[in-house]
Amino acid sequence: MRDVSEKQAADDKVAVVIVAAGRGARAGQANGPKQYQQIGGGAVIARTLGAFLTHPKIGPVVVAIHADDGALFRRTAGANADRVVAVTGGTSRQESVRLGLLALRSNAPGRVLIHDAARPFVDAELIDRTIAAIGERQGALPALPVADTLKRETAEGMIGETVSRAGLYAAQTPQGFPFWPILAAHEKAHHLGKADFTDDAAIAEWAHIPVKIVPGSPDNVKLTWARDIAMADQRLSSAPRFPDIRTGNGYDVHAFEPGDHVTLCGVAIPHDRKLSGHSDADVGLHALTDALLATCGAGDIGTHFPPSDPQWKGAASRIFVEHAAKLVRARGGRIANADITLICEAPRVGPHREAMTETLSAILRISLDRISIKATTNEKLGFVGREEGIAAIATASVVFPGDVPE
Structure with a gap:
């Protein structure tokens, strides 16, 4: 108090x-x-x-x-x-x-x-x-x-x-x-x-x-x-009542720059380039952070971790997700599921999906079956199609205490 x-x-x-x-x-x-x-x-x-x-x-x-x-x-x-x-x-x-x-x-x-x-x-x-x-x-x-x-x-x-x-x-x-x-x-x-x-x-x-x-x-x-x-x-x-279930969405995009790997959903994947960003530029976790914050009206990732702050340079993006999840739980929320779609031509996400899911399960403290990680290409269209960067869309559902009257 x-x-x-x-x-x-x-x-x-x-x-x-x-x-x-x-x-x-x-x-x-x-x-x-x-x-x-x-x-x-x-x-x-x-x-x-x-x-x-x-x-x-x-x-x-x-x-x-x-x-x-x-x-x-x-x-x-x-x-x-x-x-x-x-x-x-x-x-x-x-x-x-x-x-x-x-x-x-x-x-x-x-x-x-x-x-x-x-x-x-x-x-x-x-x-x-x-x-x-x-x-x-x-x-x-x-x-x-x-x-x-x-x-x-x-x-x-x-x-x-x-x-x-x-x-x-x-x-x-x-x-x-x-x-x-x-x-x-x-x-x-x-x-x-x-x-x-x-x-x-x-x-x-x-x-x-x-x-x-x-x-x-x-x-x-x-x-x-x-x-x-x-x-x-x-x-x-x-x-008559219905449960207080809230859904939040998040979107993020990062451009490629010279490097030897990308970090997606907390997993380092070998690649001929890396993603450019102040932190580790993990687009999947950045989008998920925004989705979680949206369920309790807590702003966006930039509100809590401004890129102008040097302490977040090179930081692992799991820190951001853990912070958002903590805010949700502090308000009595229970994370029901997380769904992330990675949009890129390369690298291939499929071989790393299991490791990503396990990583998110540990970060969010929810079971594997409550996490979905998907990948799709952009059919060679736009900046993603030209392999200039990677985008991600995330959706999170959270159940908050107290039913809401119809």
Whole structure:
């Protein structure tokens, strides 16, 4: 879990504070705090984190957790634990939010969303609506009009009166605010000993920060009781789903220059020329590196290994593939297969295919039957046909954790 100072909070990105320090006693403690209980095969908090970490407008994410939950959070969040900042929360939701906001202060964002970990069904559209309504001095609150008839109880447990529901809304999260005004409001409330606010919009109201209501979502329920957890699990378990399988493509080409061998897919093949490049110019592994990086949106080979950097001169290209595979695994991905097509008139690839496959199996840590290496000529056409160089096309498939709803 990184410190916020290590991440640049760009002005066009929105930070998030997720409140996850509560004990959730009303949901029952038999299976631990509610944010760590299982719904649809995954933890509540893992689903909540995923909604924000996959959103293109979201930057730094801070999670306020209980002092006793560090190991539990890491275990439950998996690879996402290293993509967020975890801070120890307070004894109340209000105090946890304040501590989460303070963690962002050294690299302050322009806007921040504050969300309850126990609302795992927040969706991208709701996040977008909330972000769009945040102004320089204006917050945003997703809410739903109250539909039920409201009654006020007497001291004797009888109906005292019917309360008009006109203009009444049920508040949800994420609630969004300009960063500095909401932090100042929390700090002021803390120093004055005012600790009875039930949400951040209430603190904003007290601090005279206007808050705009935006349409909430009926699906964005807060899991409070054990029955809520059970119903959420049933909802996810019965929903049509498909696995999160991603496919990436890569392409590379290198020209020939004087030499005595070429390196293809990690195997040195005797030849009357070699491939020109800053590293060992292995077109097959370069294309595969790009394909793997593409499955997790991690840029391309030049992003991680710029040819202008002298340390990569003559480097073995397996280093690049190993780095890309490590990034994939760090995000929870499992490499399902790799397919490489080498396009050249010479040298012959067939006699070396088995050695190439074994090399890739060791690099990627997958079985031989999940690797395909093919070769084709260019029918004497173009630069490949004139034997001026070699090209390669690679495709990689990676399975990431967590099913995606249809």
